[in-house]
Amino acid sequence: MTQLRVGLVGAGGITRVHVPAWLALGAHITVYSVEGAEELARRHGLSVADSMEELLASCDIVDICTPTTTHRDLAVAAAQAGKDVVCEKPLGRSVAEGLEIKEAVSRAGTQLYPGHVVRYFPAYMAAKEAIDQGRLGALAVLRFYRGGAGPKSDWFYDESVSGGIIADQMIHDLDQARWLAGEVTSVYAVQNAVRSPETPAEAHPRRVSAHVTLTHKSGAISHIQGVWGPPTMPFRTSFHVAGDAGALSHDSGADASLDKDLVLDATESYLPPPDLLESPFLTEIRDFANARLGRSESRVTLEDGVMAVGLADAALESVATGMVVPFSEASIHPAERV
Amino acid sequence: MATPPAPSLKIAILSFAHTHAASYVRQLAARDDVELLTSDPDGQFATDAGPRGADFAAAHGVAYVDTYAEAFSWKPDAVIICSENSRHTDLIMRSAEAGAHILCEKPLATNEADAKAAIAAVDAAGVNLMVAYPVRFSPAYRELKSLVSSGALGEVISVVGTNNGWLPTRRAWFTDPEFAGGGALVDHVVHCADLLDHLLGSSVRRVHAVSNRILHAARKPDVETGGLVTMTYENGVIATIDCSWSQPETAPNWGGLTLAVTGTKGSVRINPFATHLGGFDVNGAAWIPYGVDLDSLMLEEFISSMVDGRVPLPDGDGGLRTLQIVKAAQESVATGQPVHC
Numbered sequence: 001m002t003q004l005r006v007g008l009v010g011a012g013g014i015t016r017v018h019v020p021a022w023l024a025l026g027a028h029i030t031v032y033s034v035e036g037a038e039e040l041a042r043r044h045g046l047s048v049a050d051s052m053e054e055l056l057a058s059c060d061i062v063d064i065c066t067p068t069t070t071h072r073d074l075a076v077a078a079a080q081a082g083k084d085v086v087c088e089k090p091l092g093r094s095v096a097e098g099l100e101i102k103e104a105v106s107r108a109g110t111q112l113y114p115g116h117v118v119r120y121f122p123a124y125m126a127a128k129e130a131i132d133q134g135r136l137g138a139l140a141v142l143r144f145y146r147g148g149a150g151p152k153s154d155w156f157y158d159e160s161v162s163g164g165i166i167a168d169q170m171i172h173d174l175d176q177a178r179w180l181a182g183e184v185t186s187v188y189a190v191q192n193a194v195r196s197p198e199t200p201a202e203a204h205p206r207r208v209s210a211h212v213t214l215t216h217k218s219g220a221i222s223h224i225q226g227v228w229g230p231p232t233m234p235f236r237t238s239f240h241v242a243g244d245a246g247a248l249s250h251d252s253g254a255d256a257s258l259d260k261d262l263v264l265d266a267t268e269s270y271l272p273p274p275d276l277l278e279s280p281f282l283t284e285i286r287d288f289a290n291a292r293l294g295r296s297e298s299r300v301t302l303e304d305g306v307m308a309v310g311l312a313d314a315a316l317e318s319v320a321t322g323m324v325v326p327f328s329e330a331s332i333h334p335a336e337r338v
Numbered sequence: 339m340a341t342p343p344a345p346s347l348k349i350a351i352l353s354f355a356h357t358h359a360a361s362y363v364r365q366l367a368a369r370d371d372v373e374l375l376t377s378d379p380d381g382q383f384a385t386d387a388g389p390r391g392a393d394f395a396a397a398h399g400v401a402y403v404d405t406y407a408e409a410f411s412w413k414p415d416a417v418i419i420c421s422e423n424s425r426h427t428d429l430i431m432r433s434a435e436a437g438a439h440i441l442c443e444k445p446l447a448t449n450e451a452d453a454k455a456a457i458a459a460v461d462a463a464g465v466n467l468m469v470a471y472p473v474r475f476s477p478a479y480r481e482l483k484s485l486v487s488s489g490a491l492g493e494v495i496s497v498v499g500t501n502n503g504w505l506p507t508r509r510a511w512f513t514d515p516e517f518a519g520g521g522a523l524v525d526h527v528v529h530c531a532d533l534l535d536h537l538l539g540s541s542v543r544r545v546h547a548v549s550n551r552i553l554h555a556a557r558k559p560d561v562e563t564g565g566l567v568t569m570t571y572e573n574g575v576i577a578t579i580d581c582s583w584s585q586p587e588t589a590p591n592w593g594g595l596t597l598a599v600t601g602t603k604g605s606v607r608i609n610p611f612a613t614h615l616g617g618f619d620v621n622g623a624a625w626i627p628y629g630v631d632l633d634s635l636m637l638e639e640f641i642s643s644m645v646d647g648r649v650p651l652p653d654g655d656g657g658l659r660t661l662q663i664v665k666a667a668q669e670s671v672a673t674g675q676p677v678h679c
Contacts, residue, residue, distance in 0.1 A: 138555070140552035140584065141550075141564040141580060141584050147600070188546050190568060192574050192575065192576045194574070207493075207602040210496075211568055211576050213546065213568055221548045221549070221550055223566045223568075223578055223580060225578065227600050230603055242553065242584035244554065247502075247584055247585070322544065
């Protein structure tokens with residue numbers, strides 16, 4: 001079998017988990033990035049492309065790991081070049097961008113897989129399976145938490161670029177809520193951003209939290225809390241899912257399978273700590289690679305990516321207006337409303 | 339030489355409608371500085387399996403009278419009101435008139451007008467009104483409060499509170515809108531709301547709530563059984579309370595209360611009911627709580643405030659503020675939009 005050729009765009013934080021996953025699948029990676037490409041390539045033995053054109057010419061599948069505002073142009077360019085695409089979440093900065101990507105991909109007849117990696121975290125997969133088996137009965141109330149040290153780069157905190165914590169971080173749990181409890185009919189959100197003493201005056205506030213409340217078509221209600229905390233805050237996620245026949249919960253901070261007490265340098269990564277199990281990023285990228293070859297359906301689809309951006313958009317609108325925002329698939333796809 | 343007995347306080351427990359009455363009866367009966375009398379005239383009309391009224395008092399070995407009038411003519415120094423929520427106000431008025439200090443089960447009332455009338459009555463009578471929020475006295479909460487007050491947590495940004503429990507089935511009135519004033523939103527928002535009232539010292543600017551009746555749907559409840567209430571405070575803090583009766587009936591314990599507080603310098607999570615032995619007994623999964631009894635600490639505050647001649651906390655004003663959050667949450671559910679306070 002010929003070696004899978006991956007064109008990686010970007011060399012930032014998330015590539016540290018994407019690259020090992022692709023390499024584990026035996027892929028050859030070429031990286032193109034406005035900065036950091038040489039260093040990443042040196043560390044992992046990758047090739048470097050000097051332009052997007054060169055990258056597209058060298059690969060079968062494009063992996064977009066760049067800041068959110070560039071996703072649309074890169075994804076559209078990749079699709080037009082006939083490439084399949086893995087695109088980090090959020091798919092685009094807005095639903096409009098997401099729909100542009102979807103149209104370009106569908107016109108090109110290629111595939112795009114949005115990186116909603118939480119669907120590949122074992123605890124969340126186990127919850128999904130238990131729910132689908134009916135072990136909780138009808139879902140009623142769901143809670144999700146995701147928090148830790150805020151990201152280092154300032155663009156994350158600039159809502160006009162990233163959509164802020166809701167579009168960048170909480171989109172994981174917006175997708176989870178929809179995955180576990182189904183389509184959403186209304187969205188309410190509040191956000192609080194505070195300037196910490198060490199934040200430079202010209203930078204955006206770096207202590208950020210938002211709460212999003214979703215009402216699902218089934219009648220279930222979901223709450224999502226996101227936190228970008230101080231650099232010392234450990235990354236942690238949790239959920240509690242209650243149905244009329246039972247309730248399940250998980251807290252990543254309470255995983256007791258390995259308990260270490262050693263003198264170590266504190267890790268400064270905002271990424272999830274290494275797990276004893278397979279990297280969920282590898283599980284995800286393998287799923288995408290298999291789906292691309294037609295071996296299976298991917299667990300997350302382009303449409304899921306569009307809907308997640310739609311939920312983030314609605315939440316941002318609610319933060320801005322202070323009102324509850326109605327939500328439906330039709331409101332995301334106005335052209336199909338007819 | 340034996341020390342002379344402490345001056346005895348006469349305390350009357352009015353009604354056994356609330357399940358906490360059993361705890362108060364036990365705690366007070368065990369104290370040698372309290373003389374206890376009980377009355378539960380409405381118990382005979384309750385549809386529950388019981389016991390209520392004289393049977394309940396006899397089971398606990400405490401003195402009992404058939405009417406509230408007899409209880410008031412006993413001239414109690416204080417009363418503890420454990421009636422159905424909608425009957426709190428009337429008993430507060432009568433107790434104030436009788437010159438008794440009052441500890442009232444939460445919520446203070448089922449509507450704001452009643453709560454304000456109750457506060458006015460106790461103010462006019464010059465008696466104390468304390469609202470039963472025992473979690474305030476938990477060591478975990480006190481530590482959280484001190485971490486916020488000392489600045490160790492920095493500026494508070496965001497809070498999630500949970501007060502999930504079994505559906506209260508031992509007393510039918512909890513799910514009767516007429517007596518309870520609502521369902522899970524009434525029963526399980528106020529504890530967390532009171533902690534936040536005390537912790538943040540800021541008033542609520544906006545309230546949003548959603549609710550449903552999916553949990554325990556088979557019982558066809560007349561009230562909501564699940565709910566999520568989000569509050570925005572004047573100081574910018576955002577907080578959400580999950581008040582759902584979502585503790586499964588198969589769970590070995592009633593439920594609990596948690597508060598996760600995030601500040602600019604980190605986060606603190608408390609779970610005052612977490613101390614327990616876990617394991618298995620003849621019934622399967624076991625949950626054996628240990629540690630301080632919060633009702634006992636709360637009663638100590640109520641009693642010592644009388645002995646010391648000071649106002650106990652949480653007071654009626656706090657009871658009113660937490661009730662206002664519940665009413666705003668109910669209005670938000672009805673309108674589908676947030677409510678500005």
